[in-house]
Amino acid sequence: MAVPQTNFAWATLLDVGPPERGGRRLHDRLAHALRTAIREGRLVEGAAVPPSRALAEEFGCSRWVVTEAYGQLIAEGYLAARVGSATRVSWSPDTVPPPPPRTPRAPEPAPIRYDLAPGLPDLRAFPRRRWADAVRAVTGSAVHYDLGLPDPAGHAVLRTTVAQYLRRSRGADADAASVSVCAGVTDGLVRTCRALVARGIADLAVEHPGWGRLRDAATSTGLRVHPVPVDQDGLRVDDLARTPARAVVVGAAHQFPTGTVLSPDRRARLVRWAREVDGFVIEDDYDAEFRYDHHPVAVMQGMDPSRVFLLGSVSKTLSPALGLGWLVAPAVTTTALRAANPVAAAPPVLDQLALATFIDRGWYDAHLRAARRRFRSRRDLLVRTLAERVPEGRVSGTAAGLHILLHLPDDVDTRAAVKAASTAGLRLSDLDDYRVERSAERALVLGYGNISDIEIPAAVALLREALRSAVGTSRQPPAVADPY
Structure with a gap:
């Protein structure tokens, strides 16, 4: 019994393109054209493709070219061949599982503008x-x-x-x-x-x-x-x-x-x-x-x-x-x-x-000498600026290294201060981050290695605002004004 011609993809335009010098062979171009037609929905799922002999005559090529192209698409899952039946399209864009629903993304944190966290030297230098x-x-x-x-x-x-x-x-x-x-x-x-x-x-x-x-x-x-x-x-x-x-x-x-x-x-x-x-x-x-x-x-x-x-x-x-x-x-x-x-x-x-x-x-020694001068000056600037802008804070730590400890009043929630500072673009570290368990002592670890001198006043201004927002009103004596 003859299969009606309308079941085949005779009317489908298969653009295999002209022969390419040193390019893809004809069976590769034919497979690409069929694959594109299936992906674009021009060849729907269940549609029969032409017999290999008929399509070979259409393109004026050997039957081997068509069987190679069909075999490639069968291996990829685009076509299915059954004994005694036509080769048919077995895939459609609708069979692709829909993408998972997009969950609301958390708001992106503010980019860090000033880095007062410890652990880094002056990367600019x-x-x-x-x-x-x-x-x-x-x-x-x-x-x-x-x-x-x-x-x-x-x-x-x-x-x-x-x-x-x-x-x-x-x-x-x-x-x-x-x-x-x-x-x-x-x-x-x-x-x-x-x-x-x-x-x-x-x-x-x-x-x-x-x-x-x-x-x-x-x-x-x-x-x-x-x-x-x-x-x-x-x-x-x-x-x-x-x-x-x-x-x-x-x-x-x-x-x-x-x-x-x-x-x-x-x-x-x-x-x-x-x-x-x-x-x-x-x-x-x-x-x-x-x-x-x-x-x-x-x-x-x-x-x-x-x-x-x-x-x-x-x-x-x-x-x-x-x-x-x-x-x-x-x-x-x-x-x-x-x-x-x-x-x-x-x-x-x-x-x-x-x-x-x-x-x-001798380059390492020269670099260290210059770094010591730079860090000593920067540490002094940070300590002076903190004394002016955060007078209730107390700085401790030997005049050495790349960080200081800033002790704060008991009514300051240092964890909240770190979070508020991060939202404003300032990176800080809570002393409790380096403890096994939280302590009654309130302090921040401030690094000055990876911040420039000209950035310190602005960074301390943000620190002051973060501390202001982190004062625990329930523990603050009502008669005392906000020191920040």
């Missing part, structure tokens, strides 16, 4: 030209075996350079064999914690308040973490001694976020504690290069290199985008350190060599 010169120099001078698989401990050139730099600038007792190159302080801490676990140490103490990422990094290795409070003299060693910890992470030169410096007496007691418990001190030297009232305090590691790990990086001096840091380990732990981190990857070799060149040519 990154020494682009000299860093590019260092990269260019090592790219041209690197020998062929430098381009192979990197040493997991880091390139020998950078390890030697870092050891020399730490000896002369930080008073460390380091050599190339004790240095491992890592991606930063957090990476170095994870490697150290794995080595401690391998030595049978199960408990680690951390400063409280402190940087949460360090706590998380230690926990990820299986260590039990014990917060130990910090006061005006730094870590309270007597409280540390009451924990089961045999290792502790401490920011001796400039504790984060309180800004205190570990006192000489507690430094000595901390080293004695490590000896007594057969444990270790992990010294986080994260921004110790920036001390403004006198020369930076030397690292604790020099007091007892057999008991103190030293962690450092260029994240606070150059940029965290470089992903370059170092770990100085006691000699007795070197083997365990390597074995506990068999798949730890060192940063790219060319970046390591670029940092070594940057330091060896």
Whole structure:
């Protein structure tokens, strides 16, 4: 029985286009034309397509061209072939599932105009030209075996350079064999914690308040973490001694976020504690290069290199985008350190060599000198502006590093202040963000690394408005005027 011609797609215009020199072959062009007609609804679902012989005669081509095109569309699901029946269209635009309903999007937060959060250096002042010169120099001078698989401990050139730099600038007792190159302080801490676990140490103490990422990094290795409070003299060693910890992470030169410096007496007691418990001190030297009232305090590691790990990086001096840091380990732990981190990857070799060149040519020291002058001036400006615009606030923290602590009256909801400031385009940090649990103390951690001097007055004006909106009226004495 003949199938009526109207069931076929004879009337459908199939634009296969002219032959293309070096382009798609005819069967590909035919498949594309049929696919387009189906997608546009000109060939509806259930419609039969012409027999291959008939369509071949229409186009004046071999039957193979048509069967190849049909076979491609059958494989893609646009056509379906059944024995004893015509090949038919098996897809239509209506079979495409409708897109899920759009849920109302939360309003976009205001773009950050001013950054008073801690954690970043002055990214505007990154020494682009000299860093590019260092990269260019090592790219041209690197020998062929430098381009192979990197040493997991880091390139020998950078390890030697870092050891020399730490000896002369930080008073460390380091050599190339004790240095491992890592991606930063957090990476170095994870490697150290794995080595401690391998030595049978199960408990680690951390400063409280402190940087949460360090706590998380230690926990990820299986260590039990014990917060130990910090006061005006730094870590309270007597409280540390009451924990089961045999290792502790401490920011001796400039504790984060309180800004205190570990006192000489507690430094000595901390080293004695490590000896007594057969444990270790992990010294986080994260921004110790920036001390403004006198020369930076030397690292604790020099007091007892057999008991103190030293962690450092260029994240606070150059940029965290470089992903370059170092770990100085006691000699007795070197083997365990390597074995506990068999798949730890060192940063790219060319970046390591670029940092070594940057330091060896004196560019790093020059950059630090300029940064110290800039940050000292900026810190002074921020403190003066806060005294004028937020007179009820009290600034604390050693004249060092890249942040200060702003203590506020008890009726200020610092969490609400941070939220209000963010809405206005100002980034802040609540001291409670660095605690295990909320405290009665009201304070903000203000960073001045990633803000320019000319932006500080406007930023403090926004801070003042945020504080004004965050005063808890239910706790505020009615007879006292709003200090903000």
